[in-house]
Amino acid sequence: MSHDDITAEEITNIFPAGASLAWGLAKPPQRGPKREMSIDQIVNKAVEIADKDGLAAVSMNRIASALGFTAMSLYRYIPSKDDLLILMQEAVCDISLPAEKPPQEWRESMRDYVLGTIDIFRKHPWYGDIPIFGIPITPNNLLIVEWALQPLRDMPLNDFEKMSIVLLLSSYARTYGMLQRDIDRAVQAGSSEQEFGGLNYSAALRHLIKPDQFPHLYPIVMSGAYIGENEDENTVGDDMNFGLERILDGIEQFLNQKRTSDALHHHE
């Protein structure tokens, strides 16, 4: 149905330009003056700005100025800002995968994966602000998928099941990555104790949440657990671990079921 013979140029038409650039599909220019910048330079500067002042601070002007050029010059390298965002995302996903652990340590491997991806959110707080454009198609993003697949390699799962589990874990990581980032942000915003949004919100919510309208939420808000007040350090690690262990338990149980039924089949 679908052929494999596809040229780099055709891919360029299918993929967003940012993705094509990430794959290095753009052929280098043959004529004309020497380039004074490079895509990497631009993307790195954009990441630097975002790291320091947030994604909203990343404008074509700001990047170009920081590099000593005009805004329009950037368009000779990257066709649009959306493409730049793709490349920024890709840039911070440039991590080297850890060595494979033995298959029986799959839970540990998955924890590594989740913590590793959460780390991207901590290191680059703007990371989660870039909207998701669909499934990963850029090399480093796919490498992260590869990472997630690694612990599943010997499991009795079909491809769809594997992808479902990857999606499950990655979405969980994303959520906690952003949560952790929010807390980091609030802490950094000088709110050593009282001022963390959560703490501030606490009194307000206690006043607004009525037990008749929110019978199940009410006690949780009152106890402070909703806001997460009682967490001694500014880490969502414990909450994160709890949910993760539930996911891993669920996966493990599925594996046990499947292995049992496979064993039965063997007997027939």
Next chain:
Amino acid sequence: MSHDDITAEEITNIFPAGASLAWGLAKPPQRGPKREMSIDQIVNKAVEIADKDGLAAVSMNRIASALGFTAMSLYRYIPSKDDLLILMQEAVCDISLPAEKPPQEWRESMRDYVLGTIDIFRKHPWYGDIPIFGIPITPNNLLIVEWALQPLRDMPLNDFEKMSIVLLLSSYARTYGMLQRDIDRAVQAGSSEQEFGGLNYSAALRHLIKPDQFPHLYPIVMSGAYIGENEDENTVGDDMNFGLERILDGIEQFLNQKRTSDALHHHE
């Protein structure tokens, strides 16, 4: 430590204006000409525009024009566009919770919750494009948290565990909501068969993914499972269910463990 005596005005200072408005904390004006619009009118129009043309089409100008006013007039009702976004989010979360099912049907209740929230993404494809500003603090958003808590009501979980599970489920719902939305979008974009981004990407990825660099991803891309080609209908329902059942299994197992250990304690 924290008092409960807090005035509506103080809450207004703590919350973003959009959240205060959502709670109806703004006191109606006492003097001046009669208002010719209302917040609801504005928000509804904004939602209407977003439903039709996407979130990017929602500009102050467009909304006001559609209502027969000038852009600046909106600022008499809503102080900023960010606040408008909060109100839009809130508006589409205005659902009535289903009747409580008996506690032993908690899995079914949780499925209802997940499917129900995913439905918001399908009905309002722009919903996931609004960045998350932190934990829910607006009434309808909190009602959705209440929904998620409902099935947990009789479980031997502490407040933090409950919130972890809610976060787990809601993040899962968000991920699949956005995935479903992407597919809906692609289908609507005329791509009856061949043109769905995924299908297009398929040939490209098959060409780019090399088994040495992506040993575990490679076979999955080749089989078409990565793109999700083989799904007969345009629903991610099956994938969604698979992951959801793993989560529910994980929760169930935790409950069993906890009940067992509680029973032991009772014996001592």
Next chain:
DNA sequence: ATAAAGTGTTTATATTATAAACAGTATAGC
């Protein structure tokens, strides 16, 4: 040698959100 392709810049444009000033209107308190 020359045409083509590519460089960075300048200039210009369309859209944004939103601030400030304005003229008109309803009302609270006298």
Next chain:
DNA sequence: GCTATACTGTTTATAATATAAACACTTTAT
């Protein structure tokens, strides 16, 4: 009723934004 006050929607203005188009210059394929 008078008046100060609070509020209305509008007009005008501003600062940013991404990016298109035209320009002069530079390198290279032919």
